[in-house]
Amino acid sequence: MRSILQMELMKNAQDKGLYFWTFLLPIIFTVLFISIFTSGTEGADKEYVIISIVPGYVVMFVFFIMISMGFSFIDDRDKGMVARLASTPLSPYAYLFGKWLPYVLLVFTQIMVLLTFGKVVYNIPIEQPLLLGMLALILTICITGLGLALSLLIRTSNMGVAVTQVIALGGALLGGLWMPLDAMPSLFQKIGKLTPQYWAHNAFQETMTGTLAYNDFFIASLILLTFGAVGFIIAFFAYPSFLNRAKH
Amino acid sequence: MLVINNVSKKYGKTTALNDISLKLNKGACLGLVGPNGAGKSTLLKIIVHIVQAYEGKIIFTGTSNTDQKRTIGYVPQDICLEENVSAIQNLYFFGRIYQLRGKALQKQAEKVLRYVGLSERKKDKVKTFSGGMKRRLNIGCALMHEPQFIIMDEPTVGIDPQSRHYILDMIKQMKEENRTIIYSSHYIEEVNKICDEVAFIDQGKLIEHDTIHRLIEKHAVPAIFFACPNSESLLKDLHQLSDHIQPYKNGYKLTTAHPMRTMEELLGICREKKLALKQFELIYPTLEDIFFKLTGTELRA
Numbered sequence: 001m002r003s004i005l006q007m008e009l010m011k012n013a014q015d016k017g018l019y020f021w022t023f024l025l026p027i028i029f030t031v032l033f034i035s036i037f038t039s040g041t042e043g044a045d046k047e048y049v050i051i052s053i054v055p056g057y058v059v060m061f062v063f064f065i066m067i068s069m070g071f072s073f074i075d076d077r078d079k080g081m082v083a084r085l086a087s088t089p090l091s092p093y094a095y096l097f098g099k100w101l102p103y104v105l106l107v108f109t110q111i112m113v114l115l116t117f118g119k120v121v122y123n124i125p126i127e128q129p130l131l132l133g134m135l136a137l138i139l140t141i142c143i144t145g146l147g148l149a150l151s152l153l154i155r156t157s158n159m160g161v162a163v164t165q166v167i168a169l170g171g172a173l174l175g176g177l178w179m180p181l182d183a184m185p186s187l188f189q190k191i192g193k194l195t196p197q198y199w200a201h202n203a204f205q206e207t208m209t210g211t212l213a214y215n216d217f218f219i220a221s222l223i224l225l226t227f228g229a230v231g232f233i234i235a236f237f238a239y240p241s242f243l244n245r246a247k248h
Numbered sequence: 249m250l251v252i253n254n255v256s257k258k259y260g261k262t263t264a265l266n267d268i269s270l271k272l273n274k275g276a277c278l279g280l281v282g283p284n285g286a287g288k289s290t291l292l293k294i295i296v297h298i299v300q301a302y303e304g305k306i307i308f309t310g311t312s313n314t315d316q317k318r319t320i321g322y323v324p325q326d327i328c329l330e331e332n333v334s335a336i337q338n339l340y341f342f343g344r345i346y347q348l349r350g351k352a353l354q355k356q357a358e359k360v361l362r363y364v365g366l367s368e369r370k371k372d373k374v375k376t377f378s379g380g381m382k383r384r385l386n387i388g389c390a391l392m393h394e395p396q397f398i399i400m401d402e403p404t405v406g407i408d409p410q411s412r413h414y415i416l417d418m419i420k421q422m423k424e425e426n427r428t429i430i431y432s433s434h435y436i437e438e439v440n441k442i443c444d445e446v447a448f449i450d451q452g453k454l455i456e457h458d459t460i461h462r463l464i465e466k467h468a469v470p471a472i473f474f475a476c477p478n479s480e481s482l483l484k485d486l487h488q489l490s491d492h493i494q495p496y497k498n499g500y501k502l503t504t505a506h507p508m509r510t511m512e513e514l515l516g517i518c519r520e521k522k523l524a525l526k527q528f529e530l531i532y533p534t535l536e537d538i539f540f541k542l543t544g545t546e547l548r549a
Contacts, residue, residue: 003344007330007337014332080326087296087322088345247298248259 004090004098008072012102018068022110026061027117030054034122051125054118055204056177058111059197062139063168065107066147070160072099073151073242082246092243096235100148107140127210131217135207135224139200142224145231146196152238171197196227249273250295250397250428255304257290257452264290265302266452272430272445274396277423279439279460280432281535282449283545288432289325291449292401295430296322308397318346321395325402327382328389331375335366335385338374339392346393356392363421364388365414380411387418398422398429404438416442436536446535450543460535467541468533470507472514475499475527485517499527 012018034053038046076082076099085095115132118124126132146167154160172178174188175197181189192198203220206212250272257265265287272278280288293299295306297317308316329338339357348356361367364384374382387403400419404412419442422429433439439446439460446463448455456463475498476482483500486493489510492503504510507530518525539545 081328084328086298089317
């Protein structure tokens, strides 16, 4: 497992595109949208917009890691690496865990870097740092779990890109990352509450302002972990079929 | 020793392998020969435990079941390398899978790099390598754990003659180290150069398995080749000796069930007619000829 983990970390470290998607693009979007939506506003209004946009773009962009996860698995499958590793003593689940863990580190780092950027540049409040850290970890598990399921289900890289766009952008729109949920029709508000983005965004915002009650923290965590668990369960059942396709 | 007992494999209704049995002694080098789609890769994948649902048995004597994967080095037809990392990191990756760590890992990677002739490029990213260098590194990855059995699936596909030559030399060296090798290829000349035994596979069936020498002895009667300035007058008399005379290169090829006796008779006729032969020799059929004779299939069809 260690060998897979190290190789995956090394590959990711060499991937300049990943740095762009993971860190640079979210920062550009955050700066751009904050400058657009705060122009002409001051004080509490401005702070409200910033507290909405910073966690909103954190939550939106972390979902794009699913593309990289999908690419990585498809690449291993297509170049025969999965089949080759099956001839070694490495267990199939050590391979899966070794592939998953680097993305946990990456997504968690991404959340931390983007929030730190928000703190340093826009001085966002972080009133409940411990809960925010725990939420970051829970969101990481949620996204990488869903990413794992997606990676093992898709047949081509393009399919991975398409499905991720739907999940990330669709979830961002419905989950209130682009505009407050209250401003949307009631049907969309109901659908929005079924997205992990909604729960993550709301909980992030409230930990920043220090208004997240433990009860709400548990509910948000439970919902996000359920999404993650569904991803892991799907991945668990899809994995034998992925291995089968990779070996022939 | 490696024993393959009545191995069959089906993909849906298609039979990929049909009741294959083979025995391979320690230190032997077996050439697995057959056209594309014959079932060679499937057999190799079964041997190296990639494909696990099959009928029959694969037995590696001298090792327990759990140790088997540690005794096998598999070189797949695909180049399974991480292009964005260096050659030595690719070797470290495979070494770590076999629990090599620290100095031992480093030492073994350096040794393998020397073996595959890539020591000077060890820190370069694999994506900067030529096809031949990638193929050599692909083999190197299978050698990190010093396996006793080396299973190679078309390791020279699509490379330049120099790299091909280098790889064949590497395999000869592996033979000298008394490793047991299975070398799958449809390049019969490579098999002829490096293997002691050959197994012909066609349409999932084992057609023949023997030493190259015995196969030639068993299935190939040598032909007589001769070239002579006045061959027309000689040909008339030769038809008494054999009906199978056909133009070949700059002379004729004569096939008969008794080549040595026919050679003597041919020489006698030449002496009698005072004809001087420019060339006169026994020509042996190639493995490719034998494969064609046994299967009716061209290897590179």
